[in-house]
């Protein structure tokens with residue numbers, strides 16, 4: 233299983249944003265939604281083994297976390313407006329009120345009160361990484377992807393000091409995906425590509441060993 237956690241420092245935690253000006257009214261939820269596409273969708277397909285968490289730290293209802301599970305989600309479209317429409321419907325739900333942990337809102341999509349803590353409690357034994365420019369390169373990590381991974385990605389402003397300290401305490405290992413700082417959704421696509429290559433190499437090796 234591949235898990236991606238996007239931390240939206242000002243991303244809207246309620247449905248109060250405009251589809252006609254997503255970047256200007258949603259605390260850059262658009263960055264996070266493009267990352268959902270990059271993590272879950274291939275050209276004409278849905279990956280079977282991805283969970284994405286959007287940690288929404290902006291607006292009156294924050295903190296709140298949306299969880300997308302590709303094995304159960306239906307009708308996920310790649311265009312940003314369709315994803316924003318979906319996110320607005322999910323955020324209009326009050327299924328998470330009063331409860332603890334994730335509550336189901338739509339097929340494969342859940343919502344929880346809380347931020348990083350609810351995500352960390354949901355990760356199981358996945359190896360934790362935090363994407364950070366200047367950290368050791370993913371290509372120097374021979375074991376990356378051999379087990380389930382949970383990868384933390386910052387938004388357009390990176391991580392706050394608080395979140396970064398929390399991730400350190402949670403055992404997330406810093407990792408870079410190359411020398412150039414890219415957009416969050418591109419960082420997710422690069423990680424997916426790296427994991428795809430490693431998985432393909434493993435399969436090829438297994439075929440030779442058979």
Ligand SMILES: C[S@@+](CC[C@H](N)C(=O)[O-])C[C@H]1O[C@@H](n2cnc3c(N)ncnc32)[C@H](O)[C@@H]1O
Nearest residue numbers: 363364365385386389390408409410412413414
């Ligand atoms: C647009 S970048 C953040 C830029 C922000 N202004 C900063 O200084 O951190 C969004 C996120 O993508 C990830 N990222 C982008 N380029 C990366 C790289 N070369 N190596 C590792 N992570 C990267 C990081 O998690 C980063 O927080």
